[in-house]
Amino acid sequence: MKKIQELTGRSLRWEQPRAMECLYELRDGDKVVATLACSGSFKPTSSFASADGRWEFRQANFWGMRTLIFAEGSCTEVATFHHNMWTGGGRLEIRGVPVLQAKSNFTMTRLEIQNLSGHPIVRCDRFRGMFHKSADLRLAPDAEDLSERPWLAGLIWHLVLKLQRETSGAAGAAAAAGA
16 A cells, blocks of 8 residues: 555545445545545444554544544543534644635535635545545645654545535425424
8 A cells, every 4th residue: 555645746536445334545646545444333333444554533522522533542632623513614623734724615515625815725525426426635745744644644634524414414304394
């Protein structure tokens, strides 16, 4: 597997190889460069693995307003993501790094993690599929000095999946209320 740091500036793709299985592959063409496996319903956890290492993304509570990021096997948080349910984005606090912002577009078909000046570090867009989910991922080439970039590629997909669960749940609740 190639390291995520070696793939900056390239167009990558998150894909779900098997329907109904919560396992996703980050691909560079036909090569798998990382995986994200999800588990749990009320407090979902995702495990992200690449040649750069392994991390876990854990919901801090039932409502999922905070996601805690851990290096595998560690009890110490690497970072905390604070969700903003009204915008589909939020803020990412990493020790020793200025706060990063996650922003979604109005239709919630794109999610970016940006630096404070609004420049994207990682972008996930063109969300597709109901049974085989996929999306395009791009790592900004000028953010090469950010050592957190490997797990940011996994975190953004974790957040996209969370956003899709929330919007489909809200749509289902609205449909039930109208029935």
